Amino acid sequence: MADKRDYYEVLGVAKDAGEADIKKAYKKLAVQLHPDKNPGDATAEERFKEASEAFEVLKDPQKRQVYDRFGHSGLSSGGYHPGFRSVEDIFGSFGDIFGDIFGGGFGGARRRDGPMRGADLRVGTRLSLKDAAFGTQKEVKLQFPAPCEACKGSGAEGGAFDTCPTCKGQGQVGIQRGAFFMSSTCPACRGQGRTAKTLCGKCRGSGDVDIERTVKVNIPAGIDDGQSLRLTGQGQPGRMGGPSGNLFVTVQIEPDERFQRDGNDLVHELHVPFTKCCLGGEVDVPTLDDKPAKLTIEPGTQAGSILTVPGHGVSRLDGRGRGDLHCQIQIEVPTELSAKAKALLGELQASLDEK
Ligand SMILES: [Zn+2]
Numbered sequence: 211m212a213d214k215r216d217y218y219e220v221l222g223v224a225k226d227a228g229e230a231d232i233k234k235a236y237k238k239l240a241v242q243l244h245p246d247k248n249p250g251d252a253t254a255e256e257r258f259k260e261a262s263e264a265f266e267v268l269k270d271p272q273k274r275q276v277y278d279r280f281g282h283s284g285l286s287s288g289g290y291h292p293g294f295r296s297v298e299d300i301f302g303s304f305g306d307i308f309g310d311i312f313g314g315g316f317g318g319a320r321r322r323d324g325p326m327r328g329a330d331l332r333v334g335t336r337l338s339l340k341d342a343a344f345g346t347q348k349e350v351k352l353q354f355p356a357p358c359e360a361c362k363g364s365g366a367e368g369g370a371f372d373t374c375p376t377c378k379g380q381g382q383v384g385i386q387r388g389a390f391f392m393s394s395t396c397p398a399c400r401g402q403g404r405t406a407k408t409l410c411g412k413c414r415g416s417g418d419v420d421i422e423r424t425v426k427v428n429i430p431a432g433i434d435d436g437q438s439l440r441l442t443g444q445g446q447p448g449r450m451g452g453p454s455g456n457l458f459v460t461v462q463i464e465p466d467e468r469f470q471r472d473g474n475d476l477v478h479e480l481h482v483p484f485t486k487c488c489l490g491g492e493v494d495v496p497t498l499d500d501k502p503a504k505l506t507i508e509p510g511t512q513a514g515s516i517l518t519v520p521g522h523g524v525s526r527l528d529g530r531g532r533g534d535l536h537c538q539i540q541i542e543v544p545t546e547l548s549a550k551a552k553a554l555l556g557e558l559q560a561s562l563d564e565k
């Protein structure tokens with residue numbers, strides 16, 4: 211909240227601007243930032259909300275006076291929290307203004323009947339390291355609200371309403387806060403001005419029901435932990451012919467016992483018997499592929515040295531091959547020795563001491 215912009219700055223008007231200038235400035239911005247002109251543009255939507263909030267305060271002489279004297283915090287300490295959660299709320303509140311900007315095509319009527327883009331949805335999915343390395347297909351379950359069919363999204367059984375008794379259909383109620391008298395959205399009808407005669411039994415009056423959908427997601431080879439995929443148009447469906455939102459799937463990769471991932475490379479701690487480190491030889495290295503890779507140990511290989519198996523890492527996202535598998539050598543010292551082994555090691559010890 212600290213970075214809230216000054217309302218006059220948002221609307222681009224002077225501090226002493228008259229009511230008409232404020233309205234004019236807001237209309238100009240609303241035409242520019244209107245969601246129908248900027249479909250899917252979240253920045254335009256945020257600016258539209260910001261401008262609408264500024265207009266909401268500055269058009270009201272009482273609120274404006276509080277804001278001029280005490281700023282944003284003055285409004286909130288007076289119990290007033292301006293702002294709009296959705297574009298729909300803006301059309302609901304300033305319907306008359308949009309009516310004369312857009313020739314009656316928007317405004318109050320648009321609130322329920324105009325096309326609206328569906329919301330974006332975000333889900334997570336867990337993958338094994340192998341699936342991330344080679345790509346896979348995953349199914350994700352989505353749950354989102356859609357208009358209730360029983361009441362056509364109105365929340366009222368049979369679409370029958372009474373005028374809200376609390377606000378007498380105004381949608382706003384007056385509240386006394388200290389020295390200030392302010393109007394705020396009617397809590398009984400949430401600004402609708404009407405209440406259902408009988409709440410719809412299917413959606414319990416909310417107008418929405420949750421529906422479930424399963425979406426198949428193609429996971430590209432080489433995806434990394436925390437990355438998100440965007441599936442255009444797979445979000446919440448739009449209303450009244452509006453476009454659907456997008457679906458964002460964020461990937462979480464399960465830790466793997468054998469490999470640590472380092473970009474497109476993998477790191478594996480490889481245990482090699484100390485005799486093989488002395489004499490050299492071949493060892494099997496586990497891989498993400500179906501069969502192990504062969505690795506040559508040179509005589510005299512030291513603990514901690516890194517040997518690389520090329521091309522056995524994770525696929526590159528751009529399809530240009532795979533990273534490498536780096537093996538960090540750990541020397542294995544046997545803890546139980548047969549009498550024969552002990553004798554042989556004794557001989558070895560003596561021979562090394564001679565040197
Ligand atoms: Zn319903």
Ligand SMILES: [Zn+2]
Nearest residue numbers: 374377396399
């Ligand atoms: Zn009401």
